[in-house]
Amino acid sequence: MITRDSYRQIELYAPDRSPCATDLSDNTNLWGVPPQAAQALRDAGASAVTRYPSLYASQLKEALAERAGVTANMVVTGCGSDDVLDSAIRAFTEPGDRVAVPDPSFAMIPIFARMNGLEPVLVPLSGGTALDADAMLATAARVIYLCTPNNPTGNLLDANDVARVVRDAPGLVIIDEAYIDFAGGDARDLLNSSDRLLICRTMSKAYGLAGLRVGYALGAPELVAEVEKSRGPYKVNSLAERAALAALREDEAWVRAHVAEAMTNRQRLGDELRARALAPLPSAANFLLLPVSDAVGVASRLRARGVAVRPFVDLPSIGDALRISVGPWEMMQAFLDAFDEATCS
Ligand SMILES: *Cc1c(COP(=O)(O)O)cnc(C)c1O
Secondary structure (H helix, E strand, O other): OOOOHHHOOOOOOOOOOOOOOEEOOOOOOOOOOOHHHHHHHHHOOOHHHHOOOOOOOHHHHHHHHHHHOOOHHHEEEEEHHHHHHHHHHHHOOOOOOEEEEEEOOOOHHHHHHHHOOOEEEEEEOEOOOEOOHHHHHHOOOOEEEEEOOOOOOOOOOOHHHHHHHHHHOOOEEEEEOOOHHHOOOOOHHHHHOOOOEEEEEEOOOOOOOHHHOEEEEEEOHHHHHHHHHHHOOOOOOHHHHHHHHHHHHHOHHHHHHHHHHHHHHHHHHHHHHHHOOOOOOOOOOOEEEEEOOOHHHHHHHHHHOOEEOEEEEEEOOOEEEEEEEOOOHHHHHHHHHHHHHHHOO
């Protein structure tokens, strides 16, 4: 075989994505596309298709920088934040280096580590949800990845623990804020004190543009320049850049309104589940993690009733659980109805 040894442990990312009437499995914006972003796509001329996009999405960087209160040379974009994460991990490591990842957390990170010839080191979250700063630092990994609010648990990591990891880490620290819009607060202050910190964000969740693949990171200019080298040119396509610009410039009120509704419905869904004597984890994201026994069985019975959620098996300190995206209340009600049927014995 001509295949690469280190790729044997990598499998294709293949969660069940077969169409389902109510899809609560991937935490995207279930209210739809921001209206001005949709308009920008309709208005795009032929050159958005026939010409190459800008090399490093300079206009988008300007708009993201303005929104984040940093300069444009502190922003790097990518084809989804997946691309930014992959590029960042590659930019600051040599093959064989280690990448420390909390467990459970974003499932793609160990995969990106292996894709780049690196060794993922899983560090359990204390009690299933709390960052163990000492254990993360003890790995001495070249890259430490943190996700807050954490996917799939939904909780924010303790800000003091995060700050300590950023202060004492020997290499790059990535803070993935894919869900920060639903939480309030963020880690931007830490950028003032660290030139080894990248804060990764995405327009796939609150901004409703998952299909267009737009992600970005904030960090010191020298750091960002290295990620851009690793990422390469033309990664944000022209249509994606136009829609993202329109969303940032003209859809802020729409995004804020639906973030607020998501937070209201998150509370209400949690109340409904607690009324059924269940114990969803406290969430600062647009999803809830609900411990259940036999998550795969429950998820497949839900799917048979037209509702898709993401099952997790045997999470450390948590056990089996379902991750349920929060969206318009009709969808939450559809989930509750299907769940009641799927779990009545
Ligand atoms: C969804 C998600 C991403 C991926 O976002 P894209 O920009 O769509 O690639 C990154 N990190 C976490 C934690 C996510 O849940």
